[in-house]
Amino acid sequence: MPKVLLIEDDEQLAGFLIRFLSSEGYSASYACGQNDGLRLFEENKYDCVLLDISLKDGNGYSVCAAIKSKDDTPVIFITASADEACTVAGFEIGADDYIGKPFGTRELLARMKNVMRRYQRSSPILRCGNVSIDTAKGIVLKNGGELMMSALEYRLLLVFFSNKNQLLSRDRLAEELWSLTKEFVSDNTLSVYIRRLREKIEDDPQQPHIIVTVRGLGYKAVDE
DSSP, rough: EEEEEEOSOOOHHHHHHHHHHHHTOOOOEEEESSHHHHHHHHSSSOOOOEEEEEEEEETTTHHHHHHHHHHHEEEEEESSSHHHHHHHHHHHTTOOEEEEEOHHHHHHHHHHHHHHHHHHHHOOOOTTTTTTEEEEEEEETTEEEEOOOOOOHHHHHHHHHHHTSSSSOHHHHHHHHHHHHOOOHHHHHHHHHHHHHHHHHHHHHHHHHSSETTTTTEEEEEOO
């Protein structure tokens, strides 16, 4: 489920947008000001930020600059300040798109999907929870620290993270390992590799929250 952070000082509009985004399958968080917005951004990983320019305790330009200095999360300005100078200022500090009020919800949704799609194509980083894979460098990170992975463990984790929130059968996972080794992968071997991955990426391997078991069907990488 894509996660969206809305930073908007109009509480009525914010409530409407939160309900709309939830109905479209998004997990949406809301902040009315700069400080709360940056706090939420620090505490969570979002797929997109919707940002007003006029905020109760700051402005959207400062928030956008702070976000872009720390992360590659796409930012869309949503604001009544639709003159050229405001638009140019937003783009110069790293905004990915700009939509003036009033706007249609379908147009907003289309713009969100467009910027998120661009980032998915260009970013070599796959994330799930507090674990990420830098596919360009071939490394796995947890809370910023590198995890040592064998080739098979890396390949298996890559399959999970490339198919987040999707059920993967044991047969599908065994086929992925076979394609790398060209050797038969027994049911027990697969279980061993799943256990090893959990020991490395989970905070509590006995109570996994990233690679979860779907009883009788397989496994799923859950990105909450």
